[in-house]
Amino acid sequence: MILLITLAVLLWAIQAETELRDREIVQVVGACPQCTALVELNWLVCPHCRTRLSDSCKRCQHSKMINYRHCPHCGHDGGEQS
Ligand SMILES: [Zn+2]
Ligand SMILES: [Zn+2]
Secondary structure (H helix, E strand, O other): OHHHHHHHHHHHHHHHHHHHHHHHHHHOEEEOOOOOOEEEOOOOEOOOOOOEOEEEOOOOOOEEEOOOOEOOOOOOEOOOOO
């Protein structure tokens, strides 16, 4: 009986880990703002419609998704500097 419970807990742990991994994969995939095709966050250009996906931050020069409001590296507002 204890063996059965251990097995059940083990299976649950594996399942929870798999779910976590799936969520991580979703986080590194975004949608193209132009054609809504799935694109990876580190891609510079959409391979479907060639829309630019990434831009470089004006403050830290890291590349960021063009539809991000703030730079994920330094928090800089992506808008034009006034
Ligand atoms: Zn596209
Ligand atoms: Zn930045």
